[in-house]
Amino acid sequence: MIPKGYLMRDPTAETAAVQRERLTPPADLSGATIGLLSISKERSAEFLDYVEERLTGRGLNVLRFEKPTHTKPAPESVLQEIIERCDVVVEGLAD
Amino acid sequence: MEYLVIVKRDCETCQMVAPVLADLQNVSTLTLYSQDDTTFPEATGGALDDTSLEESWRHNVEIVPTLIRIENGRETTRTEGWDRADWVRVTGINALGENLPVFRPGCGSKSVEPGMPERLALKFGNMHFESRAIEVDEMDDPAEVAYDRGWTDGLPVIPATDLRIARMLAGTTRKPDEIIGDIPPNLIPCTVEKAAINAVMAGCRPEYFPVVLAAVDAVLKPEFSMHGLLATLWFSGPVIIVNGPVAKRIGMNSQGNALGQGNRANATIGRALQLIIRNVGGGRPQEIDRSILGNPGKYTFCFAEDESDPDWVPLNLARGHAAGTSTVTLFHGDGVQGVADQKSRDPESLARSLALALWSVCHPKLAQWSHAILVLSPDHYAIFREGGWGRAEIEAGIWQALKRPGHEIVEGAGGVEEGIDHARADEMIDKFHPGGLLVVRAGGVGGLFSAIIGGWTAHRRNEDVQIVSQEIGT
Numbered sequence: 001m002i003p004k005g006y007l008m009r010d011p012t013a014e015t016a017a018v019q020r021e022r023l024t025p026p027a028d029l030s031g032a033t034i035g036l037l038s039i040s041k042e043r044s045a046e047f048l049d050y051v052e053e054r055l056t057g058r059g060l061n062v063l064r065f066e067k068p069t070h071t072k073p074a075p076e077s078v079l080q081e082i083i084e085r086c087d088v089v090v091e092g093l094a095d
Numbered sequence: 096m097e098y099l100v101i102v103k104r105d106c107e108t109c110q111m112v113a114p115v116l117a118d119l120q121n122v123s124t125l126t127l128y129s130q131d132d133t134t135f136p137e138a139t140g141g142a143l144d145d146t147s148l149e150e151s152w153r154h155n156v157e158i159v160p161t162l163i164r165i166e167n168g169r170e171t172t173r174t175e176g177w178d179r180a181d182w183v184r185v186t187g188i189n190a191l192g193e194n195l196p197v198f199r200p201g202c203g204s205k206s207v208e209p210g211m212p213e214r215l216a217l218k219f220g221n222m223h224f225e226s227r228a229i230e231v232d233e234m235d236d237p238a239e240v241a242y243d244r245g246w247t248d249g250l251p252v253i254p255a256t257d258l259r260i261a262r263m264l265a266g267t268t269r270k271p272d273e274i275i276g277d278i279p280p281n282l283i284p285c286t287v288e289k290a291a292i293n294a295v296m297a298g299c300r301p302e303y304f305p306v307v308l309a310a311v312d313a314v315l316k317p318e319f320s321m322h323g324l325l326a327t328l329w330f331s332g333p334v335i336i337v338n339g340p341v342a343k344r345i346g347m348n349s350q351g352n353a354l355g356q357g358n359r360a361n362a363t364i365g366r367a368l369q370l371i372i373r374n375v376g377g378g379r380p381q382e383i384d385r386s387i388l389g390n391p392g393k394y395t396f397c398f399a400e401d402e403s404d405p406d407w408v409p410l411n412l413a414r415g416h417a418a419g420t421s422t423v424t425l426f427h428g429d430g431v432q433g434v435a436d437q438k439s440r441d442p443e444s445l446a447r448s449l450a451l452a453l454w455s456v457c458h459p460k461l462a463q464w465s466h467a468i469l470v471l472s473p474d475h476y477a478i479f480r481e482g483g484w485g486r487a488e489i490e491a492g493i494w495q496a497l498k499r500p501g502h503e504i505v506e507g508a509g510g511v512e513e514g515i516d517h518a519r520a521d522e523m524i525d526k527f528h529p530g531g532l533l534v535v536r537a538g539g540v541g542g543l544f545s546a547i548i549g550g551w552t553a554h555r556r557n558e559d560v561q562i563v564s565q566e567i568g569t
Binding site for chain 1: 224226227228229230233237240241244246254256257281283289296370375376377
């Protein structure tokens with residue numbers, strides 16, 4: 001099969017997976033600040049309101065974020081702010 | 096008889112032999128390929144298409160025209176360019192090209208233009224690489240993918256495509272699957288191919304690659320202790336000093352700003368070594384690399400010695416290599432400390448002055464803790480030279496001037512708790528271990544300044560940790 005994309009060779013010892021591994025989720029959320037990122041699709045706010053209520057009800061810290069439009073990736077400034085202020089993030093869909 | 100001929104229109108010799116080819120076509124089976132224009136030669140009614148250069152590559156054609164005699168499907172002889180006697184020999188036709196000059200050199204085949212042999216080998220040959228291919232989606236930027244995967248030192252890298260790797264490998268005679276050695280910290284066997292990938296990413300040209308390989312060979316010598324250098328809390332990283340004809344051949348900078356930015360060879364050779372340690376060995380900052388502060392030279396630190404004065408003994412000769420040999424010398428070095436002396440006019444004063452500055456290496460009250468490089472600028476060197484001092488006298492003069500009474504630097508002396516052991520108060524103390532001061536010439540004119548590159552604190556164990564030199568191969 002001829003790949004459509006661009007091929008480059010791995011410069012490493014190849015002990016890492018071909019696909020990037022996801023970060024391991026924290027085992028325990030106590031004390032963590034959870035970011036809720038609305039993707040600005042219809043009713044995502046309502047959905048995240050409900051999630052926030054559930055999380056704060058468990059005594060967790062929640063911060064809310066929103067990207068301007070669901071049609072484009074989140075601006076770097078939003079991502080940076082989440083990285084700066086949160087330990088984990090939930091990105092919210094809706095419809 | 097059967098012949099195969101490869102020509103191109105953009106070659107006056109090919110144009111000149113066109114009537115000869117027409118004659119040959121009339122009396123034999125002629126397979127004629129053109130590299131650039133299938134309507135050429137008109138005299139033969141054109142040629143078969145070899146604009147892909149596949150036939151030229153398969154027949155190892157270096158010059159056009161090339162005439163190959165084929166018997167029973169196999170080449171039996173060939174001739175290149177136009178040498179009438181040789182064409183007669185190959186064809187056995189005595190009257191061939193009688194009205195043409197006796198000899199005309201041919202032109203270069205398009206299949207051997209720079210970079211083309213590697214491109215053709217990848218396309219038509221069985222060249223392949225062992226390192227796994229990472230596919231970058233067409234919507235992604237390869238440079239960003241390299242960042243995401245942790246392959247860079249913080250600066251962008253050149254994506255290692257097969258063509259770039261093939262060209263890099265053409266810079267050495269060493270085989271791609273040769274194991275250079277185990278790269279610390281993870282002691283991963285590193286092939287020449289892996290080194291080539293990292294050299295591509297660092298931005299090296301293929302002609303730099305033997306220098307990169309020599310640097311890797313050098314740091315893998317056990318006495319260099321690359322693992323410890325990578326893992327140290329101290330500032331040091333590998334510093335590469337290049338000597339010999341290779342420096343001029345690949346355009347290294349030994350003149351103004353030799354320790355700074357702006358020269359591709361200086362910049363990328365040092366960077367390639369660091370990328371190999373990072374990517375193959377797994378040596379990353381804040382992981383196994385425990386440096387408290389690091390230093391900017393850990394991106395890259397590589398320069399050539401100025402060997403322009405025939406009276407100067409280059410560093411590699413002083414270290415026992417033969418004259419005319421190209422070498423790398425690997426030092427465990429920190430950043431650059433400038434030394435100004437604008438008043439000394441005789442060698443004795445300047446030696447004492449430089450010695451004063453050298454005492455600051457590691458700590459002014461510690462001795463034999465780390466080695467150092469003294470990079471003598473042209474204007475400082477001129478003072479020594481005019482005073483009749485060469486390398487031996489400079490080294491001896493500075494060594495002598497570096498001796499200090501122990502009581503001045505023992506713990507607590509001068510109200511500073513740091514210092515050497517009280518037991519040495521009555522000794523005269525040498526700042527460095529024997530062989531621990533490298534004097535190197537580099538730099539531009541116009542300033543009575545030189546530079547000190549301090550060394551690693553592990554130099555205090557000077558048998559375990561040694562400066563190494565390595566001849567640069569091919």
